[in-house]
Amino acid sequence: MNCTQYIDVPQNNFDKPRKLILILGGTGFIGSFLFLHLLKKGYVVLLLVRRSSTFFSKCVHPNLIVYDYDSFFEQPSYFINKIEVVINLAGYSGGFKRWSMSVKHKIKESRVTLTKRVVSFFQL
Numbered sequence: 001m002n003c004t005q006y007i008d009v010p011q012n013n014f015d016k017p018r019k020l021i022l023i024l025g026g027t028g029f030i031g032s033f034l035f036l037h038l039l040k041k042g043y044v045v046l047l048l049v050r051r052s053s054t055f056f057s058k059c060v061h062p063n064l065i066v067y068d069y070d071s072f073f074e075q076p077s078y079f080i081n082k083i084e085v086v087i088n089l090a091g092y093s094g095g096f097k098r099w100s101m102s103v104k105h106k107i108k109e110s111r112v113t114l115t116k117r118v119v120s121f122f123q124l
């Protein structure tokens with residue numbers, strides 16, 4: 001992903017308070033359009049990505065914060081009282097694979113596990 005081709009938001013040029021929006025699955029098809037759109041609208045976006053993601057080095061913007069899942073969830077977070085919206089788009093898609101039992105299991109488990117993690121994080 002090359003963010004610079006989409007991000008034309010001038011730094012520190014927002015006329016309304018900046019909401020912090022947490023997005024899981026921001027590297028995906030929908031999430032990548034969504035977070036860029038939100039940045040353009042003046043929101044501050046906190047993206048959670050997998051540790052293996054190449055995203056860290058590729059996408060830089062002053063209102064974009066990127067954490068890997070474990071670092072974010074395992075720390076007593078600075079962000080917990082600042083996040084106003086959570087958008088969870090993350091989960092295994094299976095691509096064009098046949099929907100075998102094991103693929104179905106991965107589709108379900110990846111979503112359920114992450115959602116539980118987010119819910120318990122905010123219940124701390």
Ligand SMILES: NC(=O)c1ccc[n+]([C@@H]2O[C@H](COP(=O)([O-])OP(=O)(O)OC[C@H]3O[C@@H](n4cnc5c(N)ncnc54)[C@H](OP(=O)(O)O)[C@@H]3O)[C@@H](O)[C@H]2O)c1
Pocket residue numbers: 024025026027028029030031049050053089090091092093110114
């Ligand atoms: N696109 C559609 O037309 C459509 C229609 C109906 C519903 N949906 C639903 O909307 C959501 C987003 O769709 P999408 O098309 O943007 O999906 P996508 O392109 O497949 O993106 C999935 C996102 O989830 C992450 N992810 C995959 N497996 C994961 C795992 N095991 N743990 C943590 N993160 C994982 C991916 O991260 P990596 O980049 O690291 O792989 C990516 O950021 C999905 O739940 C999908 O089922 C989509």
